[in-house]
Amino acid sequence: MSVRLELARALVGQQRVEDAAVEYARALQLGEQDAATWIEFGRFAREQHRDPRGAELAFRKALELAPNSAEAHGCLGLALFDLADFEGASAELQAALSLGPRDAPWRGDAENVLVLAHLRMREKGR
Structure with missing residues (x-):
C-alpha cells in the first residue's frame, strides 16, 4: 500500500474530501492499479x-482488472442507478448477485436497488 493511499484514507477520515480526491488520484497515477484500490x-x-460519473469510471477500471468481482459489479450497479441508467444498473446488480456469495453483507441492498431499477424502467416505459 502506498503512502498516498494511506494519506487519502486519513484525509477522508478528517472530512477533507477535496484533498482526499487529489491523493487518491496520485496513488492511482503512481501505480496502485489493483481492483481493490479502484473499488x-x-x-x-x-x-x-x-461524483457518480467518476465512480462509474473507477468501477469499470476495477472490472477490467477483475471481471468476476461481485463487489465491483455491485458498486457499478449503484453508480449507474445514481446516473439514472436503470438498465445498466439492473445488469450490473444481477451480475453481482449471481457472482457473490449468498451471505454477502451487501446482498440485501443490491436486491432492493435492483427492484427499484426495475420499477424505474417500467415508469420510463409509460
Whole structure:
C-alpha cells in the first residue's frame, strides 16, 4: 500500500474530501492499479465526493482488472442507478448477485436497488 493511499484514507477520515480526491488520484497515477484500490476510490467518489460519473469510471477500471468481482459489479450497479441508467444498473446488480456469495453483507441492498431499477424502467416505459 502506498503512502498516498494511506494519506487519502486519513484525509477522508478528517472530512477533507477535496484533498482526499487529489491523493487518491496520485496513488492511482503512481501505480496502485489493483481492483481493490479502484473499488475503494470508486466508493469514495460516489459516497464522499458525490461524483457518480467518476465512480462509474473507477468501477469499470476495477472490472477490467477483475471481471468476476461481485463487489465491483455491485458498486457499478449503484453508480449507474445514481446516473439514472436503470438498465445498466439492473445488469450490473444481477451480475453481482449471481457472482457473490449468498451471505454477502451487501446482498440485501443490491436486491432492493435492483427492484427499484426495475420499477424505474417500467415508469420510463409509460
